[in-house]
Amino acid sequence: MRTPILAPPTETLIQPKPFLKWVGGKRQLMDELGKNRPKQFRKYHEICLGGGAHYFDLRNNGYQGKAFLYDLNGELIRTYQAIKDNPAAVVKELWGHALSHTQGYFLGLRSINPKDLNDAQVAGRMLYLNQACFNGLYRVNSKGQLNSPWGKRSSISVNSTNIYAVSNALRNAVLVQGDFAEVLSRASGNSFSFIDPPYPSGFSAYTSIGFPDSDQARLHRVCVELNRKNVMFMQTNSDCELIRKLYKDFNIAPVQARRNINCKGEGRGKVGEVLITNY
Ligand SMILES: C[S@@+](CC[C@H](N)C(=O)[O-])C[C@H]1O[C@@H](n2cnc3c(N)ncnc32)[C@H](O)[C@@H]1O
CATH class of the missing domain: 3.40.50.150 (Vaccinia Virus protein VP39)
Structure with a gap:
């Protein structure tokens, strides 16, 4: 790592x-x-x-x-907003998940209600689950809960350079859920x-x-x-x-x-x- x-x-x-x-x-x-x-x-x-x-x-x-x-999709827009406002906090969140990555960790994080998290935490969770789930498939059930299966990846990458570039590209953007x-x-x-x-x-x-x-x-x-x-x-x-x-x-x-x-x-x-x- x-x-x-x-x-x-x-x-x-x-x-x-x-x-x-x-x-x-x-x-x-x-x-x-x-x-x-x-x-x-x-x-x-x-x-x-x-x-x-x-x-x-x-x-x-x-x-x-x-x-x-x-x-x-509210989680998606909160993720963009967090990257725009505070990319460092998002990178930190994602590293935390990447260093803890196991199947059990994935399932535990997936079960958390994003409404209980702040925007940077929502973003870190979204970026992590998107990589860790099967085939990058973001999918919710009829209750709006993420139900994408485990993707069996051995490690998670943290592309902090791109997160900062995205943040910069969102400077003139208004995000609307x-x-x-x-x-x-x-x-x-x-x-x-x-x-x-x-x-x-x-x-x-x-x-x-x-x-x-x-x-x-x-x-x-x-x-x-x-x-x-x-x-x-x-x-x-x-x-x-x-x-x-x-x-x-x-x-x-x-x-x-x-x-x-x-x-x-x-x-x-x-x-x-x-x-x-x-x-
Ligand atoms: C085909 S995807 C867009 C893919 C995107 N162009 C890209 O390159 O990744 C369609 C998007 O529409 C959003 N969506 C679904 N229903 C919507 C609605 N009623 N109003 C606005 N967006 C909606 C979904 O959340 C999804 O992100």
């Missing part, structure tokens, strides 16, 4: 990258997303943040403006919104309430409203009849990504996805 580094790194910050493995993460689509996003906009809104791959890519490509980052419809009260003309919701018939156990087809219809109404407010949006979704019908009045372009095709990571393959834009 390497020696814990608790002081901020003194070398130039590296480019931030997602600090969690997140089902549905968009790293494989980043070239397509980069080519298709608008070149100029005033403010950025990402309304199903997850691991934040697109936000970090945007920052690494020079975007320095204001960002509003939303997700319904809430439903995607929250964007309507904050976004105005000449803003850009990237939207990566759970897909129909896909994995949706990011929160206890999942993402039924009625949420796809609700999200469509939010997009219609964003369009009316002159907000540019780019959405990724699955290439299926439901989505093609809902968004028939917008631009729909097929894209292909090689990714895990089920939440157990058992299969890999090319899955049909679409990029929906209003510009």
Whole structure:
């Protein structure tokens, strides 16, 4: 086990990258997303943040403006907030877990209610469990309790340099725990919104309430409203009849990504996805 580094790194910050493995993460689509996003906009809104791959890519490509980052998952948003506010405390928490790592320790920490923890503790727990659980699968049951199984890893790594880089990348970001419809009260003309919701018939156990087809219809109404407010949006979704019908009045372009095709990571393959834009 390497020696814990608790002081901020003194070398130039590296480019931030997602600090969690997140089902549905968009790293494989980043070239397509980069080519298709608008070149100029005033403010950025990402309304199903997850691991934040697109936000970090945007920052690494020079975007320095204001960002509003939303997700319904409260533990996730508290984790981002803690990394933004106090990366040293998060690194310290994570080292504590890494040095105690065993199956029993994993199960004990998993059973703790995050409501009893402060933000840095929530973040350290989230980063640890994300690595220690099976295949990085963050999954909750109907009561909202994490139920990802033990992943049998022999050790846990602490990428403190990336945690500090992420903290720096969040300086101009407002983190919002809430439903995607929250964007309507904050976004105005000449803003850009990237939207990566759970897909129909896909994995949706990011929160206890999942993402039924009625949420796809609700999200469509939010997009219609964003369009009316002159907000540019780019959405990724699955290439299926439901989505093609809902968004028939917008631009729909097929894209292909090689990714895990089920939440157990058992299969890999090319899955049909679409990029929906209003510009
Ligand atoms: C496919 S993941 C996003 C992945 C992300 N783009 C990435 O690169 O890691 C979908 C996200 O939507 C969030 N979500 C689910 N229901 C939501 C809702 N009603 N409002 C906002 N976010 C929601 C989930 O918590 C999850 O993080």
